[in-house]
Every structure is written in C-alpha cells, then in structure tokens.
Amino acid sequence: MPFAIVQGTAVMVLPKDLYIPPDALEVFLAETFEGPLDLLLYLIRRQNLDILDLPIAEITRQYMEYVEVMMDLQLELAAEYLVMAAMLAEIKSRMLLPQPKRFDEEEGDPRAELVRRLQEYERYKQAAEDINTLPRVGRDVFPTDVARPDLKVVRLPPRVELDDMLTAFREVLQRAAMYEHHHIQTEPLSVRERMSIVLSTIKRDQFTDFSDLFNIEEGRSGVVVTLLALLELLKQSLIELIQTDAYGPIHVKVADTAEHGTAE
Numbered sequence: 001m002p003f004a005i006v007q008g009t010a011v012m013v014l015p016k017d018l019y020i021p022p023d024a025l026e027v028f029l030a031e032t033f034e035g036p037l038d039l040l041l042y043l044i045r046r047q048n049l050d051i052l053d054l055p056i057a058e059i060t061r062q063y064m065e066y067v068e069v070m071m072d073l074q075l076e077l078a079a080e081y082l083v084m085a086a087m088l089a090e091i092k093s094r095m096l097l098p099q100p101k102r103f104d105e106e107e108g109d110p111r112a113e114l115v116r117r118l119q120e121y122e123r124y125k126q127a128a129e130d131i132n133t134l135p136r137v138g139r140d141v142f143p144t145d146v147a148r149p150d151l152k153v154v155r156l157p158p159r160v161e162l163d164d165m166l167t168a169f170r171e172v173l174q175r176a177a178m179y180e181h182h183h184i185q186t187e188p189l190s191v192r193e194r195m196s197i198v199l200s201t202i203k204r205d206q207f208t209d210f211s212d213l214f215n216i217e218e219g220r221s222g223v224v225v226t227l228l229a230l231l232e233l234l235k236q237s238l239i240e241l242i243q244t245d246a247y248g249p250i251h252v253k254v255a256d257t258a259e260h261g262t263a264e
Helices: 036-046 056-072 079-096 112-133 162-179 191-201 216-235 256-263
Strands: 004-006 009-011 239-242 251-254
Touching (some): 036 056, 056 079, 079 112
Antiparallel strands (some): 239 251
16 A cells, blocks of 8 residues: 555655655644643543542653653743642652641641642633533624614504493492482573583683583583583584593593684
8 A cells, every 4th residue: 555645646665865844743732721720630630530639749740741742842831831840849749758747736738729729720610611602692693783664653542432431420420419409490401502511611722621521519410411412522523532541531622623613
C-alpha cells in the first residue's frame, strides 16, 4: 500500500532528502484549559479522585508533565501555571515534612486552601455551563420585528337594552310606592304634555340622570306617564339613552337630530 499519492502517482518509498521545517507542524490539544485550576479539576475528574482527599504527589507529577509538554511545544505558558506549580510543590513539601505536635495550636491541612479554591471554581464553572445551555438571542432565538398596522380603536359605550331601562324604572316605582294615597281624584295626565316637560327638563349641554326625570310624589300613575313619554321621545329620536358601564346608571341627553331640528 502506498503511504502517499502525489499528483495521482503512488509513492511507495519515503524520499531520503525530505525536509520538514520544525515549525511546519501545528499541534492541537484535545483538551483546552482556561487556567491552572481548570487543569487541576480536569486531572481530578479524569481519575475520579476525591477532591477533599487529594493525592498531592500524584496530582503534582501529572501537572508538571503537562507544564513540561507546553514548554517543549513552545506554547505560550501563562505565569499563573507556574505559580500553581510552585504552590503544589510547597503543599507537597509541607505534607512530606514531619509536623511537630503543639498543644497551643493545631496545624491545619496544607491542602485546605487549594481544596477551597477548587470547589469554588467548580461551582462557578458548573453555573457557567448551565447558563450556556439557556436559549440565547442571536444563537438559539432570533427575534422578529413585524410592523403593526395602524389601527384606531373606537370604544363604543354599552348599548342600553330594554331590560336595563325597565330595571331602572322598577327602582323608581319602588320609591313612588312610598307616596301612594287612597284619595280618589281626577288627575289630568297627558303623555304629550309630559313629553314637553321632559324635553324642557333635559339640559342640552350635559347629561341628565334617568331617575331625575320622574317625580315620585305623583305616585305610580305619574311615573308611568313619564315612562310612556320617554318611550315616545325615543321612538321619535328626540332623546338618547347613554350607559357608560354595564349595569351602570342610565343618563338621558337630547339627540343630535333634535338639536339640529331645533336650531333650524
């Protein structure tokens, strides 16, 4: 089998005068580290070591091998890697030296500070990985901008139904029942005359409350005539009923057509 094919020709024997410059090859590492703590955390995870009980001697040996590889490959070695190497060497020497027993104070574990920094770095790294999995605008989510049509919303007042009018009239009847008496007398009540009275009562520049048009002292017959007069005015489009809210009070105003007719 040829070890190479050059311009369609199989090369079976390696040329003796083949020269490859030292800087012609690029080495890409499978693992990239963001700092010395990231490298230590990688070494710990790869061997499933307990972070609270680190074998400093073995971790230091593997860490120094990595640093030496970086120096041999002429990679730019950050100063913090060398600082961590010195720190590991110090911890290793402190653990190898015998510690005298003192009764006034207890010597702490030399690895405590390193373990604390590793645990804190691991928490931040896990938080960064969790945040990276969230949807990101421009990477996972792309917002759209749609021009909204220019719509003019006209809010119409609720339509006054006959049931609403009868409900308001029922309240007027209840108040009128308080003024009923048993004196029998002839009272001339004219719907046409009452229509004129209602039109003269309604103010043209403001609304009039529906119940104010009834004189409850006239009793049931009087308020019934007023209601008939209002219905007749509505039929002739001389007045309008306005109700701003559902089940709210009803107001009366002169219709626009009636105003124009009067002006003419």
